[in-house]
Amino acid sequence: xxxxxxxxxxxxxxxxxxxxxxxxxxxxxxxxxxxxxxxxxxxxxxxxxxxxxxxxxxxxxxxxxxxxxxxxxxxxxxxxxxxxxxxxxxxxxxxxxxxxxxxxxxxxxxxxxxxxxxxxxxxxxxxxxxxxxxxxxxxxxxxxxxxxxxxxxxxxxxxxxxxxxxxxxxxxxxxxxxxxxxxxxxxxxxxxxxxxxxxxxxxxxxxxxxxxxxxxxxxxxxxxxxxxxxxxxxxxxxxxxxxxxxxxxxxxxxxxxxxxxxxxxxxxxxxxxxxxxxxxxxxxxxxxxxxxxxxxxxxxxxxxxxxxxxxxxxxxxxxxxxxxxxxxxxxxxxxxxxxxxxxxxxxxxxxxxxxxxxxxxxxxxxx
Amino acid sequence: xxxxxxxxxxxxxxxxxxxxxxxxxxxxxxxxxxxxxxxxxxxxxxxxxxxxxxxxxxxxxxxxxxxxxxxxxxxxxxxxxxxxxxxxxxxxxxxxxxxxxxxxxxxxxxxxxxxxxxxxxxxxxxxxxxxxxxxxxxxxxxxxxxxxxxxxxxxxxxxxxxxxxxxxxxxxxxxxxxxxxxxxxxxxxxxxxxxxxxxxxxxxxxxxxxxxxxxxxxxxxxxxxxxxxxxxxxxxxxxxxxxxxxxxxxxxxxxxxxxxxxxxxxxxxxxxxxxxxxxxxxxxxxxxxxxxxxxxxxxxxxxxxxxxxxxxxxxxxxxxxxxxxxxxxxxxxxxxxxxxxxxxxxxxxxxxxxxxxxxxxxxxxxxxxxxxxxxxxxxxxxxxxxxxxxxxxxxxxxxxxxxxxxxxxxxxxxxxxxxxxxxxxxxxxxxxxxxxxxxxxxxxxxxxxxxxxxxxxxxxxxxxxxxxxxxxxxxxxxxxxxxxxxxxxxxxxxxxxxxxxxxxxxxxxxxxxxxxxx
Numbered sequence: 001x002x003x004x005x006x007x008x009x010x011x012x013x014x015x016x017x018x019x020x021x022x023x024x025x026x027x028x029x030x031x032x033x034x035x036x037x038x039x040x041x042x043x044x045x046x047x048x049x050x051x052x053x054x055x056x057x058x059x060x061x062x063x064x065x066x067x068x069x070x071x072x073x074x075x076x077x078x079x080x081x082x083x084x085x086x087x088x089x090x091x092x093x094x095x096x097x098x099x100x101x102x103x104x105x106x107x108x109x110x111x112x113x114x115x116x117x118x119x120x121x122x123x124x125x126x127x128x129x130x131x132x133x134x135x136x137x138x139x140x141x142x143x144x145x146x147x148x149x150x151x152x153x154x155x156x157x158x159x160x161x162x163x164x165x166x167x168x169x170x171x172x173x174x175x176x177x178x179x180x181x182x183x184x185x186x187x188x189x190x191x192x193x194x195x196x197x198x199x200x201x202x203x204x205x206x207x208x209x210x211x212x213x214x215x216x217x218x219x220x221x222x223x224x225x226x227x228x229x230x231x232x233x234x235x236x237x238x239x240x241x242x243x244x245x246x247x248x249x250x251x252x253x254x255x256x257x258x259x260x261x262x263x264x265x266x267x268x269x270x271x272x273x274x275x276x277x278x279x280x281x282x283x284x285x286x287x288x289x290x291x292x293x294x295x296x297x298x299x300x301x302x303x304x305x306x307x308x309x310x311x312x313x314x315x316x317x318x319x320x321x322x323x324x325x326x327x328x329x330x331x332x333x334x335x336x337x338x339x340x341x342x343x344x345x346x347x348x349x350x351x352x353x354x355x356x357x358x359x360x361x362x363x364x365x366x367x
Numbered sequence: 368x369x370x371x372x373x374x375x376x377x378x379x380x381x382x383x384x385x386x387x388x389x390x391x392x393x394x395x396x397x398x399x400x401x402x403x404x405x406x407x408x409x410x411x412x413x414x415x416x417x418x419x420x421x422x423x424x425x426x427x428x429x430x431x432x433x434x435x436x437x438x439x440x441x442x443x444x445x446x447x448x449x450x451x452x453x454x455x456x457x458x459x460x461x462x463x464x465x466x467x468x469x470x471x472x473x474x475x476x477x478x479x480x481x482x483x484x485x486x487x488x489x490x491x492x493x494x495x496x497x498x499x500x501x502x503x504x505x506x507x508x509x510x511x512x513x514x515x516x517x518x519x520x521x522x523x524x525x526x527x528x529x530x531x532x533x534x535x536x537x538x539x540x541x542x543x544x545x546x547x548x549x550x551x552x553x554x555x556x557x558x559x560x561x562x563x564x565x566x567x568x569x570x571x572x573x574x575x576x577x578x579x580x581x582x583x584x585x586x587x588x589x590x591x592x593x594x595x596x597x598x599x600x601x602x603x604x605x606x607x608x609x610x611x612x613x614x615x616x617x618x619x620x621x622x623x624x625x626x627x628x629x630x631x632x633x634x635x636x637x638x639x640x641x642x643x644x645x646x647x648x649x650x651x652x653x654x655x656x657x658x659x660x661x662x663x664x665x666x667x668x669x670x671x672x673x674x675x676x677x678x679x680x681x682x683x684x685x686x687x688x689x690x691x692x693x694x695x696x697x698x699x700x701x702x703x704x705x706x707x708x709x710x711x712x713x714x715x716x717x718x719x720x721x722x723x724x725x726x727x728x729x730x731x732x733x734x735x736x737x738x739x740x741x742x743x744x745x746x747x748x749x750x751x752x753x754x755x756x757x758x759x760x761x762x763x764x765x766x767x768x769x770x771x772x773x774x775x776x777x778x779x780x781x782x783x784x785x786x787x788x789x790x791x792x793x794x795x796x797x798x799x800x801x802x803x804x805x806x807x808x809x810x811x812x813x814x815x816x817x818x819x820x821x822x823x824x825x826x827x828x829x830x831x832x833x834x835x836x837x838x839x840x841x842x843x844x845x846x847x848x849x850x851x852x853x854x855x856x857x858x859x860x861x862x863x864x865x866x867x868x869x870x871x872x873x874x875x876x877x878x879x880x881x882x883x884x885x
Contacts, residue, residue: 033464034459037463038458070869074519074554075486076458076519077456077458078455079457157454185486185489185491252760254766325761326757
């Protein structure tokens with residue numbers, strides 16, 4: 001069912017989206033402020049549309065931001081770049097969008113489509129193409145199931161737009177778009193993966209905005225009522241497409257190592273158990289990719305590996321990992337849509353050059 | 368000889384130091400006009416230890432005056448914010464996330480103009496003189512006397528902020544200008560917020576600094592006056608008039624540095640146990656480690672260089688409850704300790720009572736707690752030790768054991784050893800640690816920018832950055848031979864080409880004391 005998102009929902013949504021961002025997805029502060037300000041300034045409200053409510057012929061144009069989150073905190077957008085990208089893609093396609101949609105769950109990219117919605121009055125489809133956060137544009141369930149990213153439109157703050165069409169080659173699309181993002185100052189607002197309502201229903205991970213909102217609310221109320229945040233999280237996930245929640249580890253961060261490889265923040269973190277001498281090793285590239293406990297694999301991308309602050313249940317991003325933090329590491333099963341051989345070829349462990357085979361978290365860790 | 372003075376909300380402390388030794392130390396009450404409190408402190412110092420005012424080489428003052436003015440929204444000047452960043456940044460104008468009350472208190476007005484830089488130094492747009500001239504007219508019309516100028520990526524390049532300042536002062540010679548590039552780091556909104564706060568404090572800063580200078584003159588002291596900054600280094604009075612916001616966190620910084628100085632360890636965790644809370648910070652090479660996250664002051668997000676301090680709800684007045692599991696705090700009897708604690712004949716079991724019952728201190732009447740259940744006493748003290756120990760664990764950045772220095776009236780709650788940190792240091796005279804922290808402060812220089820680091824060039828880039836920090840410290844008044852680099856922080860930035868790396872270097876050196884001052 002469709003519903004209206006209110007200003008006071010945004011903090012919860014940002015928290016839940018950060019959890020689904022599985023360590024990446026960017027700092028939600030600016031993204032949240034952008035949406036709040038757009039709602040305060042304009043007459044707009046944000047209508048969230050269940051994908052089941054889409055007509056098969058409806059046109060859905062997802063919007064997002066790509067580039068360096070570190071730039072976004074300094075060079076704040078003009079505010080209408082993503083709308084300009086959407087309009088440019090509409091012009092290119094010769095069709096108007098009936099709705100926009102996120103391509104990713106995360107602090108920034110769950111918010112950009114809401115900003116577009118608040119500014120245009122378009123509804124936002126309650127779904128996305130990653131079901132979590134990933135570092136590259138081609139890592140989408142849309143592309144896995146045959147929807148091309150092209151044509152892609154980019155909007156800049158001078159009102160300029162660029163349309164890139166690489167046909168079915170999503171990797172080249174990503175490469176060209178990233179080059180333009182750098183010319184635009186390191187961040188670009190984009191509209192891409194235009195598709196029909198039928199394609200949304202077939203290829204998108206459904207109901208992830210609502211799930212983010214429910215997760216954020218559950219973590220907050222658990223904290224307010226001094227309940228266990230992990231139990232609250234498991235309750236929230238039960239009955240959803242992400243219904244297997246496993247505690248992988250409880251411990252203290254004892255080492256964090258980061259380096260930049262080809263523009264990505266790669267690294268690893270080690271946690272030491274609160275009790276006993278067990279260790280968890282976490283490998284990340286913007287997002288968490290693999291968790292091993294005492295050398296044994298416990299959770300692998302694309303399953304979600306979420307690091308939460310032990311007391312508050314607040315999600316910790318890979319950039320925010322610090323020595324001494326007390327954390328709970330949770331593995332969450334991703335929807336079947338994201339575990340198929342085709343999906344694993346695009347965003348499974350091999351796509352990150354990891355010499356590891358995917359195994360479902362529920363097979364690796366018993367309840 | 369140097370004089371260090373700490374003006375807190377309640378007490379004004381002063382010390383007279385010669386080299387490493389404390390010659391005199393006094394504690395007096397802070398007064399509303401500040402200067403009479405300082406006059407009293409100086410007179411008390413002199414009474415304790417007669418000194419020739421002309422033999423004083425420098426006076427260092429730490430004050431919470433400015434942060435209190437902001438928190439109380441009191442005595443703030445009407446202020447305008449001018450941001451250079453159009454066509455970018457229009458979505459979130461200056462003061463967008465401020466509490467209404469503070470925007471009103473500074474009669475805040477915001478102007479957006481073209482300008483700003485990209486991360487790699489390119490211009491987002493050229494500065495437009497006509498826009499700045501129009502702003503000048505507006506400021507004149509609204510009788511605004513202080514303005515904050517921010518520009519996108521001004522930590523990379525401050526040219527637009529400078530030029531806008533020149534144009535504004537060309538039209539309005541009396542206007543006070545604060546530049547964001549002089550104040551904060553990366554993070555436009557947070558840096559801009561700090562700059563606007565600074566601008567709103569400029570008039571107060573002039574009054575206070577003039578008052579302080581007069582006090583010294585009145586006492587016959589002609590030595591230069593310095594104010595302590597958040598990072599434990601000094602600024603001269605000219606800088607203090609222009610950048611009062613740099614004093615915001617000097618209180619905890621001076622207290623930590625003073626404590627470390629008194630106990631003789633340069634790298635340590637400092638645990639300051641008060642009546643209601645324990646504040647735990649880390650000193651690295653004598654300087655507090657700074658918070659890496661945003662700090663909210665009076666509800667405004669900023670990125671001040673604040674010490675990273677963890678506060679726990681454990682203090683001398685914390686209530687102890689023993690039904691089932693023993694709990695300590697977070698509620699406290701606070702300043703009513705002397706009425707409510709058992710050792711003072713009250714009816715509330717406090718942390719002080721269990722410390723006295725365990726024989727760690729003699730306070731009030733120990734006889735009143737000798738019937739306390741021993742297992743309750745032990746459980747409460749164990750819990751305090753465990754929570755403080757966990758906090759120290761959390762705040763240190765490496766597995767290396769860190770010595771612990773305990774200060775504050777509540778430090779009797781701490782055991783003689785915590786975890787693997789070895790014996791707890793308990794320096795004497797910690798009551799005036801703040802003033803000592805001010806007196807031992809040094810001069811600093813800092814670089815914080817994004818550098819392109821080409822393969823094989825990392826060391827050369829780092830060396831350049833270090834040299835720049837050292838040069839800045841010397842330009843600010845550090846003795847050339849004494850300057851050393853105390854902090855180097857490299858953060859590679861994701862999704863940017865050319866291995867763009869944010870490099871932060873801090874150098875500090877001893878204050879160049881002017882010999883001629885006698």
